[in-house]
Amino acid sequence: MKDSVFLALGKLLVEIELGMRITSTERNRNGQPSLWLTLDKILEEDRLPSVGDDYLNAIEACLDLHQSNSELMPEERTSELSRLIYDSIVVNLEKEFSRYRKSRKRKRRCDVSPSSMDLGLSPVSADTGSIQIFKSRNEETNIAGAADLWNASFRNSSPLNKSANNRQSSIQPEESGNAADQGAKESSKQPQITTEESVMTNRRVLDDLEPDVSATDSRALRASNEFFSKMEGFLESYLPRSYTEPSRRAKVCIIDTGIDLKHPSVQGAKKRLREMISFKGDSMEDETGHGTLVAELVLRLAPEATLCVAKVAVAKTMPEEDTQLITRAIYWAVLQDADIISLSLALDLLDPELDYAIKRATEHGKIIVAAAGNDGLNMLRAYPASNRNVLCIHASDGKGKEGGISPNAWDNDDNFMTLGVDISLNWRGKPIVKSGTSFATAVAAAIAADALAIISPEVSEDHRKRLHSSEGMRLIFALLSKPSGTGYKYVAPWNLWGEDRSDKLIRELILDTLKR
Structure with missing residues (x-):
């Protein structure tokens, strides 16, 4: 399903609150970038804590209207959509405008596909002296799994309970493979951004x-x-x-x-x-x-x-x-x-x-x-x-x-x-x-x-x-x-x-x- 004006409006409302543009980082079951999933994830993870319920409801309505619009018969779209837009978006934004903004917790929406990314790390060798050199694996690990991993790692830790396993000696780094080839392989596994911001494929970062x-x-x-x-x-x-x-x-x-x-x-x-x-x-x-x-x-x-x-x-x-x-x-x-x-x-x-x-x-x-x-x-x-x-x-x-x-x-x-x-x-x-x-x-x-x-x-x-x-x-x-x-x-x-x-x-x- 192509992105609709409702998704564009929802994206705009999110960007207004964040103060920055966003890109489609989530993917659907076919592996395509999904603005709907991206916006939905922002809502479910409570990334807009300073806004009130009405503002969030307006964004959520944009997502719902994007889906329901395709289910309406052509003769229903003009009158029914006008009513839905007013009742679920305009009214909520008017309420938000006139009301003190407060935070709330959102309940998780049940139909969001979890995103995946390469988080697996394996040491080059078990013991390399004072410097441990790691390389990334190409297998994908779910973000939730990574969260569980570090939750377990830090469950009994405190700011001063640092690992003291590294011995005081020094080594030179191991170098293997072609960096350009490896970089190309890793880049090919990353989500491709297809929104309007992707006209510039390279952005200054340093x-x-x-x-x-x-x-x-x-x-x-x-x-x-x-x-x-x-x-x-x-x-x-x-x-x-x-x-x-x-x-x-x-x-x-x-x-x-x-x-x-x-x-x-x-x-x-x-x-x-x-x-x-x-x-x-x-x-x-x-x-x-x-x-x-x-x-x-x-x-x-x-x-x-x-x-x-x-x-x-x-x-x-x-x-x-x-x-x-x-x-x-x-x-x-x-x-x-x-x-x-x-x-x-x-x-x-x-x-x-x-x-x-x-x-x-x-x-x-x-x-x-x-x-x-x-x-x-x-x-x-x-x-x-x-x-x-x-x-x-x-x-x-x-x-x-x-x-x-x-x-x-x-x-x-x-x-x-x-x-x-x-x-x-x-x-x-x-x-x-x-x-x-x-x-x-x-x-x-x-x-x-x-x-x-x-x-x-x-x-x-x-x-x-x-x-x-x-x-x-x-x-x-x-x-x-x-x-x-x-x-x-x-x-x-x-x-x-x-x-x-x-x-x-x-x-x-x-x-x-x-x-x-």
Whole structure:
């Protein structure tokens, strides 16, 4: 059955509430993309929690009318459809317009086909030292099955019950097969999007700007270097150095373009690199440098954190169907018990499956940070940074001034920003200067890891659970922030841990914050 005007209206109502466009990710029994199933799944999983019953009933009526319209006789359609449209859609929207919006739980619709995706993961070898290398299987696993899998994995876990099975040694990654061929095989298994948004098959996903070689003497570069100097002083003063339990270290999962294990910063910290997986081919090789530079920042600014890395892209653009690789990577990060998931990428379309993965990850206490986007006021906040469960990160210079590349600050939102302008890095033996909310996201992930390391040993189990959550870290980031006067909040550790505050006062501020 072709999509009708009723489905188009239902889609529009959903997009208005979400604030983003959606695509047909669900498939019918014939394997074809189904907008009806996609909208139905959004309803049944309660992904529109801020709207009232009447608004949801109007969307549901659009789905019902799409089906019942084909059952009406031609002579019935004009009069009967007019009545049904008014009674089930217009009346509900009028009620919603005049009534306070409240959330509700939806009962599950019984005729929705479960979606499938490749979530199976198998280790290359049972014991590979300090770095475990995984590769994805081509067999499909139901999302519900994956949910059951991690429910079982975390049933008896707590934020500090980390797996300590990895030994402190290092290895080189195994490389096998042709990455391009494997990537093509994996891409062919992803749902093909057939809505109007699919005119552009490749979309920019990596959120960084080209290196600015002229910035080596700029004021912004000096401010950036000053930020790193202040971070070094902060870490030296406050970060615990010798844990009695290595399992207490925070783990950051970087979902990006892979990692170059020969990069000097990575080589020097290889004992802190744990698991790796490529969802785009078999090799972890980083062809763009993006993922490696993100890892360099996290390793430098969070010296007690461990890393796991998931490769989901090989270029600055990504086929729309490869969005599911990000979804699978988030599931994998949860299974590796990462505390923080870093997404230095920016999409312009909401993806329901990715949205659901984010929801499940945050339900398991995972902190997710993502890039706001680099198009300034020319584009809206990127996805998934626009998801409320995600900490959206904008870019500032080293003095806390908005860097001129972030999207507009949202009303009634935190609008966090941190260093992301004129950062001095190294790629393939050459110094480069990079800017972007991608790198601000890496800095934010490192600050979050440092906060976990400093605060966790000092608070109760209940406070620790609060701390190990996106909303808990949102509160901590607010505590680490100073208003910029432009709607953004500048996140820097010394905004809390400063010379003018005693350790006792800092602890009281943190405890009061985590009680909210």
